[in-house]
Amino acid sequence: MKKIIVPVDFSDHSNYALESAAILAKKYDAEILALHMLEISETILTKGEADLQAETVFFLKLAEQRFTDFLQQDFLKDVKVTPIVKHFKVFTEVNEVAKEHNADLIVMGSHGSSGLKEIFIGSNTEKVVRHSDVPVLVIKNKPTNLSFENVVFASDFSESTVTPYINATKLFDKLGANLHLIYVNTPGDNFNSTSEMEQIVVNFLQKADGNLDKLSEVKYISDYTVEKGILNHANVSGANAIAVATHGRKGFTHFLAGSISEDIANHSSLPVVTFKIK
Known part of the structure; x- marks a missing residue:
């Protein structure tokens, strides 16, 4: 196992996934590709080309800075982490990033869902599971002993x-x-x-x-x-x-x-x- 992708939205559950990936990375000397999907709003996309370029760069830089802060965690010490920021939505594109980098595994956090929320909305994790050609490890809790x-x-x-x-x-x-x-x-x-x-x-x-x-x-x-x-x-x-x-x-x-x-x-x-x- 050489490369592990972890989609990150800065939530507790994505943090659980990142910590789980760190445990695996340390054990198998693997690299973590921390992936953040920056969703560009329709309002920005309808602006002129110059304004669009300026705002896109602004939000990308903001995400990169937040990424830098988020990745300063003790459990990532001595782990090779490569941050990746993409400006599209999270569902099918995770699989494209996994194939591009020849990843062995995708690790995602999930709080789960039930009832109407599950039927009509689902979770990002569920959508990645549905589209991914790469094995997906779904983590629900903070890993104490993975x-x-x-x-x-x-x-x-x-x-x-x-x-x-x-x-x-x-x-x-x-x-x-x-x-x-x-x-x-x-x-x-x-x-x-x-x-x-x-x-x-x-x-x-x-x-x-x-x-x-x-x-x-x-x-x-x-x-x-x-x-x-x-x-x-x-x-x-x-x-x-x-x-x-x-x-x-x-x-x-x-x-x-x-x-x-x-x-x-x-x-x-x-x-x-x-x-x-x-």
Whole structure:
């Protein structure tokens, strides 16, 4: 792990993300790219070219100064930090910055959301999760002991999740984590018998690993929803983090179908790492 991107809005939760990234950076000798998205208002954008240029420079300089002050924190001592200020909104463009700098991980803080606020507004973190091709680590709390000793990887073991699983395996191998695979069986149309679940997992592991070495380690969980099954198992098993694949649905499709990974990222108290299904 060489480069970690941390979007910063100067809030407490982005500070938690920055501190978490610092822990990882010190452990793996990585560089932190602290990214601030400076939103230029429509009022400024409608001004003349000369006025626009002058005000844009002013706000960029102001952001850079605030950045300098924000990054003077004890936990960043001996960590290479590169501040980046961009003048666009935070959602899809974080992925572009990650690809431009060949980043290994995006770390974001989130307070989570629920109800109508979640449906109609969502969080910046949720939108980054939806668009990012790079793994996203979502942090909810101030890190006291950021550990990836035991990570739950939840999957439906479909063919589309083979690549996210492989990417998760590579990342968590670097982090020295034990990856625990779980399949959540739910009532209704998605219900599968024991033999059906086992056959799905067999097909998946043969394609992903080329062997069945992990077959006996897969846990089969029954619950009313996939989200509840993942969160309940993570809590009772003493997991340090949860890993999930995300479809990255956008627009109206996302509104109708939602995304289990985004719901987990919103509602889990544990760190969540998402991997994009391509």
